[in-house]
Amino acid sequence: MKIKTKLNLGVGLLFLMIIILSLVAAFYIFSIKKDTENILKANYNTLEYSRNMLLSLDEINGNEEKAITIFETNITKQIANITEAGEDKATYNLQKNFDFLKKNRTDETLKSQIRQDIFKIMKLNMNAIKEKSDIAKHTAETANFWIAVTGTLCFLIAFNLLVNLPNNIANPIKELTDSIKQIANKNYSQRVNFMNHNEFGDLAKSFNIMTEKLQEYNNSNLYKLSFEKKRLETLINNMHDPIIGLDNQGLVLFANDEALKIIGLKTEEVIGKLATTLALTNDLMKSLVINDLSNEKQKSLPMKIFADGKESYFEKETVNITIKPTGEEQTIDIGDVIILRNITVFKELDFAKTNFIATVSHELKTPISSIKLSLQLLEKAQTGNINEDQQQLIESIKDDSQRLLKITGELLELSQLETGNIKLNMEKSNPYEIINYAIEAVKVQAEQKQIELVTETEQNLPAIKSDSEKSAWVLINFLTNAIAYSSENSKVIVKLKNENNQVIFQVIDTGKGIDNRYKTKVFDKYFQVPGSHKSGTGLGLAISKEFIEAQNGTIGVESELGLGSTFYFKLHIG
Numbered sequence: 001m002k003i004k005t006k007l008n009l010g011v012g013l014l015f016l017m018i019i020i021l022s023l024v025a026a027f028y029i030f031s032i033k034k035d036t037e038n039i040l041k042a043n044y045n046t047l048e049y050s051r052n053m054l055l056s057l058d059e060i061n062g063n064e065e066k067a068i069t070i071f072e073t074n075i076t077k078q079i080a081n082i083t084e085a086g087e088d089k090a091t092y093n094l095q096k097n098f099d100f101l102k103k104n105r106t107d108e109t110l111k112s113q114i115r116q117d118i119f120k121i122m123k124l125n126m127n128a129i130k131e132k133s134d135i136a137k138h139t140a141e142t143a144n145f146w147i148a149v150t151g152t153l154c155f156l157i158a159f160n161l162l163v164n165l166p167n168n169i170a171n172p173i174k175e176l177t178d179s180i181k182q183i184a185n186k187n188y189s190q191r192v193n194f195m196n197h198n199e200f201g202d203l204a205k206s207f208n209i210m211t212e213k214l215q216e217y218n219n220s221n222l223y224k225l226s227f228e229k230k231r232l233e234t235l236i237n238n239m240h241d242p243i244i245g246l247d248n249q250g251l252v253l254f255a256n257d258e259a260l261k262i263i264g265l266k267t268e269e270v271i272g273k274l275a276t277t278l279a280l281t282n283d284l285m286k287s288l289v290i291n292d293l294s295n296e297k298q299k300s301l302p303m304k305i306f307a308d309g310k311e312s313y314f315e316k317e318t319v320n321i322t323i324k325p326t327g328e329e330q331t332i333d334i335g336d337v338i339i340l341r342n343i344t345v346f347k348e349l350d351f352a353k354t355n356f357i358a359t360v361s362h363e364l365k366t367p368i369s370s371i372k373l374s375l376q377l378l379e380k381a382q383t384g385n386i387n388e389d390q391q392q393l394i395e396s397i398k399d400d401s402q403r404l405l406k407i408t409g410e411l412l413e414l415s416q417l418e419t420g421n422i423k424l425n426m427e428k429s430n431p432y433e434i435i436n437y438a439i440e441a442v443k444v445q446a447e448q449k450q451i452e453l454v455t456e457t458e459q460n461l462p463a464i465k466s467d468s469e470k471s472a473w474v475l476i477n478f479l480t481n482a483i484a485y486s487s488e489n490s491k492v493i494v495k496l497k498n499e500n501n502q503v504i505f506q507v508i509d510t511g512k513g514i515d516n517r518y519k520t521k522v523f524d525k526y527f528q529v530p531g532s533h534k535s536g537t538g539l540g541l542a543i544s545k546e547f548i549e550a551q552n553g554t555i556g557v558e559s560e561l562g563l564g565s566t567f568y569f570k571l572h573i574g
Contacts, residue, residue, distance in 0.1 A: 014157045021150040028143030032136055043125040043132070045081050049074040050122045053094075057114060060105055068102065078121070084128045090120045176207065183211060242314070242340040244288065248333050250275045259340070262305050288316065288338055302343060314340040368408065371401045424550055428574040429468035431461050431496055431503050438475035439494065442483060449488050453479075457496035464503045465574030466551050474544040474555075475505055478567045481540065482509035485565075498573075502554075506568040514559040522557060544569070 052074045059067035075095055082088045094117035101110045179191070191208050233254065236243055242259035246252060255263070255270050263270065263284055270278065279286035287303065302313040317339045322331040375398050377383055386394070439453055446453050464471075475494075482492045486509045495506040514522060514529055521527045525542040548555040548569045559565035 011161070014154060014161065017150060017154040017157060021147065021154055024146045024150055025143070028139060028146070031139045032143065043083070043129045046078060046083075046087075046125045047122055049078045049081070050118045050125075053078075053118055054115065057111060057118075060101065060111075071098065084124045087121060087124045090117055090124065093117050094121065172204070176203065179207065179211075183214065189215065241342055244275075244338040245335065246275055246289070246338070247335040250289070252278070253335065262340075288340075303340070305340075310344075312342060312344040315343050316340055368401050368405045371397065372405070375401070424467045425469065426465060426467055426551065428463040429466045429471065431464055431505070431571075432457065434466075434468055434472045434475060435494055435496055435505070437472045438479055441472075441476045442479045445480065446483050446492070449483060449486070451483055451486055451488070452491045454491055454493045455496070456493060458498055461496065461498055461503055463574045464571045466553070466571045467547075470547040471505075471551070471569075471571065474547050474569060475507070477540045477544050478505075478507035481567070482507050482511070482565075485509060485511035487511070499570075501573050502570040503573060504568055504570050506566055508564065508566045510564040513561045513563050513565055514557065515561050519557055519559060523555065 053071050056067040056070040056074070060071070075091075075098060078091055079095070082091055094114060097110055097114045097117060101107065101114060104110065189211075191211060236254065237256045239256060240258060242262055243254075243256045244252065244259050245254040252270050252273055252275055255267070260267060260270065263282060265278075265282065275285060275289040279289055284305065302315050305312055305314055319337045319339065320333065321335050321337060322333050324331045375394055378386065378394055435455060435457065439455070443453070479492065479494070486492060490510050492510075493506075493508040495504070495508065497504050497506075518527075518529050522529065523541045523545040526538040527542075528538045545555050548571070551571060553569055553571045555567075555569040557565060557567050
C-alpha cells in the first residue's frame with residue numbers, strides 16, 4: 001500500500017472518529033441540558049407557584065384583597081404550567097375550591113381542602129422531578145459510555161499511527177541517507193534494499209538506477225576528464241595572479257577569484273558573457289581584452305590597478321591557445337588566456353633602486369667633476385713641470401674620470417626616465433645641425449682609432465619636430481658605440497634621408513655585428529651582448545630608446561653577424 005494511502009486512511013479515520021466523538025458529546029450534552037430545562041421550566045416553577053399560594057392562603061381571613069390577587073395570579077400561572085399526569089385534575093379542584101373560598105373567606109374547611117390540593121400538586125411535581133433526574137442521570141451515564149468508547153477508538157488509532165507511522169517513514173529515509181553518504185564517499189556499489197510497493201520502493205528503485213549510472217560514469221574516461229577539469233579549475237582559482245580564459249569567439253570561459261576581485265564583478269556576471277560586451281561597462285575589462293595594435297609601447301607598460309587595498313602593478317600576458325586535432329596537420333586557434341602577473345613588489349623595488357641610483361649618481365657627479373678640474377690644473381705649466389710618467393698617469397685618470405662621468409650621467413638620465421621626470425623641449429630642429437653637433441662631439445674619439453666619419457645626407461631636408469639636445473645625445477651614443485666596436489682604420493657612415501614624412505638618422509659601422517638572438521634585447525636596460533667588451537653600463541641604448549619614443553619617434557637596429565650594424569631612429573617632420 002502506498003505511503004500516501006496509509007496516511008490518508010489513518011489520518012482520515014482518526015479525523016472521522018474525532019468528528020463522531022464531538023457529535024456524540026454534543027448530542028448527550030444537549031439531551032442533559034433538555035432534561036434539566038424540563039425540570040426547571042415545568043416542575044420547579046409549579047413548586048414555586050404552590051409555595052406562593054400557601055403563603056397567600058394563610059393571609060386570607062377577611063378582606064385582604066392583596067392576598068386574593070397573589071393567589072389568583074399564581075393559580076393562573078399554574079394552570080398554564082400543567083405538565084404531569086393528574087396535575088390538571090388537582091389544579092382544577094384547587095381553582096374550584098378557591099372560587100368557593102372567595103365567597104366565604106373564613107371557612108377553614110375550604111382552606112384545609114385547598115391546602116391538600118396544593119400539596120397534591122407539589123407531590124406530583126416532586127415525583128416528576130425525581131423521575132426526570134433519574135432520566136438525566138441515565139442520559140449522563142449513556143453519554144459517558146459512548147464518549148469513552150469513541151475516545152478509546154480515537155486513542156487506539158492515534159497510538160497506532162504514533163507507533164507505526166514514524167518508523168514506516170523514518171526507517172527508509174535513514175537507510176536512504178546512509179546510502180547517500182556512501183555514494184558521497186565514492187562507494188558507487190552501494191544499493192538500497194527495501195522494495196515495498198510504495199513511494200519509498202519507487203525512490204529506492206530510482207536511487208539504485210542512479211548509483212549504477214554513477215558507477216558506470218566513475219569507471220569511464222569522462223569522469224577522469226571531469227576530475228582533471230576540476231583539478232585545473234581549483235589550481236587556477238588558488239593562483240595569486242588574475243587569470244581569464246576566452247574562447248576563439250571572445251566568450252569568457254573562466255575567471256579565477258583574483259580576476260573577479262579586481263574586475264569587481266560576480267561569477268555569474270562574467271562567465272558565458274562576451275568579453276567585448278563586458279568591456280562596454282567595465283573599464284578594466286576594456287583594457288584587458290581590446291588590443292591597441294598602434295601603440296606597442298603602451299601595451300608593454302605595466303597596468304596600474306587598485307587591488308589588495310592599494311595601487312598595484314600588473315604585467316599583462318596574453319597566451320594564445322592552439323591545438324592540433326587528431327589526424328590533422330593544421331593547428332586551430334581555440335582561444336586565449338589572459339594572465340596578469342602581480343609585479344607590485346618588483347615595481348616598488350625598482351622605484352627604490354631608481355631613487356638610490358639617482359641619489360648616488362648625483363653625489364658622485366660633483367667629486368668626479370672636481371677630479372677633472374684638478375687634472376686640468378695639473379696640466380697647466382703654472383702648476384709645475386711634469387714628467388712623461390706623470391703625464392701618462394694624468395691621462396689615465398682623465399680617461400677613467402671621463403668614463404665615470406659618462407656612467408653617472410647615464411644613470412641620472414635613466415632615473416629621470418623611470419620616475420617620469422623627463423622634460424622635452426619640442427621644437428622645429430634642423431637635422432643637419434644635429435648631425436654636425438654629434439660628429440664634433442666624437443671627432444677626437446674617432447681620430448684616436450683612426451676611424452673615418454663619413455656623412456651621406458640628402459639635400460634640402462625639412463625641419464623635424466624634436467628635442468634637438470636629446471636627439472643629438474642619441475646620435476652621439478650611436479656613434480660612440482660604432483667607434484668602440486669598429487676596428488682601427490675603418491669607416492663609420494652617418495646617413496640622413498627623408499622617407500614617408502619622416503627624417504631617418506642612420507649610423508652604419510663595419511664591426512662584428514650582432515647575433516640574431518640578441519637584436520631584440522640590445523635596447524633593454526643593462527643588457528650587453530655576450531662576448532663584447534663591457535666598457536659601459538648597458539644603459540645607453542635603453543635611454544636612447546626612451547628619448548626617441550618620448551618624441552613619438554621609432555628606433556631600431558639592423559645587423560648581421562660579421563657584417564656590421566646599422567642603428568637608426570626616425571623623427572616626424574615638423
